[in-house]
Amino acid sequence: MKLKEVINKIFLIEIFKGLFLTLRMLFSKSVTIQYPLERREVYDGFRGRHALVRDPFTENDKCIGCMRCSTVCPSRCIYIKREKRENKMVVVDYIIDASKCIYCAYCVEACPVCALVLTEDYEYSSYTRKELIFNKEQLLKNWDDFASKWKDDFYFNKFWQPPGINPSRWPKTKREQKPIPIRRFVEIKKEEKNESNN
């Protein structure tokens, strides 16, 4: 026991063991991602930049102004302006203060018509705070930005219907929500543009 300790002390065994480990790492596969050049895969349901879903058929947002999102929001960063026009409530403006948001996605879960979504887009830093206050147009633009990059033809956010939870807990429209077509919508738009150009 004593001899072993002496040998250890003289020949720096434990230090060389550590150095051997670090040397071995030199020949293993690198785990570093060179960020701006390459990006890692973002999983479905990542809670990123906010967007209002643009309905592919009506070309408009789906918000009905029920105020559920702004009621449930823990940081109170959702402001909805409503007006009564012809005996009907109309959403005039929909503002999300992204600099106040804590990205809990409670609003997405509470929305009965799946109008709101936290997209998988995570690159939206800005130089001014004003740019982080999204109004209705900006939120719809966020959706267009995101939809043009989305890999599939359809989009369905995980938090619209959290998997595993009994569907009876959701309102009817939420229960029957179908994936939203994306590619087709984008293509239709492109065709229209081409036609108008011609």
Next chain:
Amino acid sequence: MQNKGITIKELTVNMGPQHPATHGVLRLVLELEGEIIKKCIPHIGYLHRGIEKLSEDLTYVQSLPLTDRVDYLSSMVNNEGFCVAIEKLMGIEVPERAKFIRTMMAEMARICSHLVWIATHALDIGAMTVFLYAMRDREELLEMFEMVTGARLTVSYPRVGGVRCDVNNRFLDKLYNFIEKFPKKVEEYETLIDRNRVWLKRTKGVGVITAQEAINWGLTGPTLRGSGVYYDVRKFFPYDAYDKVDFEVPVGKNGDVYDRYRCRMLEFRQSARIIKQCIEKLPEGPILADNALRIRMPESPLKIDKKDIIFEIYIEDKQIQEFIQKFTEVYASVEAPRGELGFYIICDDSSKPYRMRVRAPSFVHAGVLPKLCEGSLVADVIANIGSIDIVLGECDR
């Protein structure tokens, strides 16, 4: 003191709040005589966000994302603790599957948090390679958190009465693969520092606290177990699925920095064991209790009416009122990576807590710093701060 015309004075040094080795914004006022510390006064409060007061203004469901921010390195355990307290208050029975998922995720958070601890602790003492290896492994775990919960750090994953979304097989496979390899990775860190003579000199016999003193100071978690006290909330007051899995509680002997380090290194392996068992035993079934609190989702969504919302709040109030006759206050604690994390909630007849108090282990551990540091060298302060593993976000709340 006068000695041959030379005046010897005590020197007061401010360590922090911007010192990188204080793990956040801890300020220590050290009174030195030469290099020996005569007095050490910790100053906290630089990261106070008023989470306890804020939660009085939010409903129980809304307060949950706030608990993410209490201890941001292991937000999952914080959420779990809050949910356990509310469930105890309202008598909600969590389904079996949800319990296992929660246990699994909490142990993932424990590994995450301990990895940050070993990374920063080793970096403070001078071993940089461990930092890189630990961050490499943590990245994989964070990725798995993102897969299930949608966020890497502030997960808000559990729900009062269950969990938020179900886990899928892809996730379980990935986690199982990681856990299979993980004990080998822990061995890697140990190869680098466990027998390293510099490490031993910096940690052995430094910051000694005896078992009796540790109990008197109210220490919990690995900091207490390093002194040889067998106490773990998971074993003594089992919550979630901890009574259904098999694990050991590693206990130290001498109560110095090295023993606390050993305790946490062994906890890595126990956590891996718990996760493995959870994956194997994961039962089928629902993930949310029937009487769980809803987040404002009444029926008939197309009616744009303020009444709906008021009605929903009313329902939530009523659900709480039913249980008010049984309890008016509740204390529930969980074993956070740092120690015993308790939530004390006083409930009145609204859907908001009357008072919420967080018993944060970091706060108690920051108080023991003078005891550990006084009489030792300045360099040992760094080792001591590292070994009690405080997060100032939790300390100040």
